[in-house]
Amino acid sequence: MSAFLVLQRIQLDDLMQVCSSPDCIETSGAMMSQMDLSVDPCSDFYEYSCARGLQDPSFIPPDKSKWGLFSKLDKRNKAVIKKLMDETNGTYEGVNSSAVYKSKVYYDTCMNATIRENLGIDPMLQVIDNVGSWPLTDQHWNANDWDVEENLAMAYGYGVSPFFSIFVSTDDKNSNKQMICFDQGGTTFSDYNRYSGNESEKFHAAFVKYFRSVSQLLGAEESESAQAAEEVWQFETKISAIQTKPENRTDPWELYHLMTIGQLKQDFSGWLNLSRFVEVLFEEAIPDGEKVIVYAPDFLSNLTSIVNSVEKSVLANYLTWHMVLSLVPLMPLSFRLAMLDFEYAQSGVQSSPALWEECIERTTGTIGFAVGALFVKKSFSEDSKQNVQKILDGIRNAFEESLPETSWMDVNTRERALDKAKAIIDKIGYPDFIKQPAELDAYYEKLKFEGTSEFNNSLAARIFYVKKNLLKLKNETDRTEWAMSPEMVNAYYSPAMNEIVFPAGILQKPFYDANYPKSLVYGAIGMVMGHELTHGFDNSGRKYDKHGNLHDWWTNSSVTAFDKRTQCLVEEYSAFKVQSENLNGLTTLGENIADNGGIKSALKAYKTWKDESGVRDIKLPGLNMTSEQLFFLSFSQVWCSYYTPQYALQSLVTDPHSYAKFRVIGVLKNMPEFASAFQCAKGTPMNSGERCSVW
Ligand SMILES: [Zn+2]
CATH class of the missing domain: 3.40.390.10 (Collagenase (Catalytic Domain))
Structure with missing residues (x-):
């Protein structure tokens, strides 16, 4: 049968x-x-x-570093978007759209290599100053003036998470509610093997080389940058050792720890005034009784003893390194060549993508729903x-x-x-909202691109997204997101x-x-x-x-x-x-x-x-x-x-x-x-x- x-x-x-x-x-x-x-x-x-x-x-x-059907289609979509970006006059179906216009502005500033080269290191030095300055590039840096809460909150405000991560997200036990969450993090390499595995010497060397190249391009002295690179590597190695390994992070019940800010404060004692830090970050006081979710309580308490064991200058070198690291792709060619060298050691890539490809990637990463509105109109029918x-x-x-x-x-x-x-x-x-120009514009209303450089526009976008995330705390979960x-x-x-x-x-x-x-x-x-x-x-x-x-x-x-x-x-x-x-x-x-x-x-x-x-x-x-x-x-x-x-x-x-x-x-x-x-x-x-x- x-x-x-x-x-x-x-x-x-x-x-x-x-x-x-x-x-x-x-x-x-x-x-x-x-x-x-x-x-x-x-x-x-x-x-x-x-x-x-x-x-x-x-x-x-x-x-x-990996290539297949997904990446091929991604590249084809990018080519479609490039054409749309090259041709758009900032309208959506004949109506002026400020959001679409902003996507065009971002893309154009990204494509402008001349401005990037002419501005040189000045925009980065300004950011470094904003996060408490860098002992490596600032002769007048003084440990007594270095305010960890202010500087850390500033870095988080730019979307960078040294030491640990903090964000607002859905409460796993009550999905209608948004909560402040804390988790582990804080290392340049997310893969702990790079700090302690068989090949750690290779990654150690690549890290030090990259750190030195970038800091020297920003004006650091050779010997000082070598020493700082070593200190930051040692510091990160200790942090990586206290991170919970991925195989022990698969059970959401085990990760979920409900605490109050008041209780969590103890875990940071000696290096960070948690109340003050969250007040600066959220731009308002968060009461001690506020409940928060902590996904890695052991990590946070162990972090404290690591942080308390080093000089403030190491903390400043480390924090600023993470800030700089995240902005290197927006810098002049000399920086991006140093980055390519580092990426080769990590993942074996031998060249950078074409500028247009990078720019489409970053434009969609920055203002994706506006780009998406054009893409959908072109490539995705109602049928x-x-x-x-x-x-x-x-x-x-x-x-x-x-x-x-x-x-x-x-x-x-x-x-x-x-x-x-x-x-x-x-x-x-x-x-649906992306097809309504008024709603799309409202979504990006507070995102302002006032600079003529991609660097500054990117900073504006980072601040916009961090604020958007932190503001979620005030509302119920938005299920249309x-x-x-x-x-x-x-x-x-x-x-x-x-x-x-x-x-x-x-x-x-x-x-x-x-x-x-x-x-x-x-x-x-x-x-x-x-x-x-x-x-x-x-x-x-x-x-x-x-x-x-x-x-x-x-x-x-x-x-x-x-x-x-x-x-x-x-x-x-x-x-x-x-x-x-x-x-x-x-x-x-x-x-x-x-x-x-x-x-x-x-x-x-x-x-x-x-x-x-x-x-x-x-x-x-x-x-x-x-x-x-x-x-x-x-x-x-x-x-x-x-x-x-x-x-x-x-x-x-x-x-x-x-x-x-x-x-x-x-x-x-x-x-x-x-x-x-x-x-x-x-x-x-x-x-x-x-x-x-x-x-
Ligand atoms: Zn899956």
């Missing part, structure tokens, strides 16, 4: 119409150019799908929005319909899971909002196109949608309820079964290796759960679409593949990625996602549907028979 059904499916697929439109020919050509047909798909499907593309040296731009909504609805249905099959959960927990899935809000393309701007090639699930968000930037070819075979669409954007949805039920997301609150809605037996199933994934992924280093199955667990669940929902939704629409999906010319084979190929090629050797290793520690190759292999090994689509014999590497399954 089952053999007959398979046979029937193959025959139906044989009847699929081969599409010979120019679009299909182009798509097919692009897919085939990646594939290495000499590799057996049942042996290594990633190599089969990607190897030829990855061997082609022209595939790898020298200014990138696309409706089509994408239909696909997403199908993915949601597939996820919900598969819940009864999760027999490892008891009935009560399963019902609450279904409740939560139904409550997930989706946002597609862009927030978007954490990404529309042109971004990305998507997210927010546990506190219980929402999934897909910006217009990713709803483009080759993730989505109305004329593509649906097999490709479901394998690419469909899988991304399923991935984000599944995040609501990963090892961290599952701990939030349908209202976005940390709240235990699971029975003990279901938790035990969940842990057993996820442990299978931890072991599976921990066994994968990159340059003889193992993946960290614990820190990547959330993403691996999402990948594995996401593709299942996408495949189920695709099959339902085929059954219900009665439309025969199209075949691609030259690729003699069934629709399910195309689905898996499309999924795999989303992740074909080149890494520099340096970045490959870095990503194992800093990226919560698994290394791209194993995002493909790890998922497909777990899928009997893959093995049957490619008729992989039992015992072949892609059908080893050992499978993990959660959602």
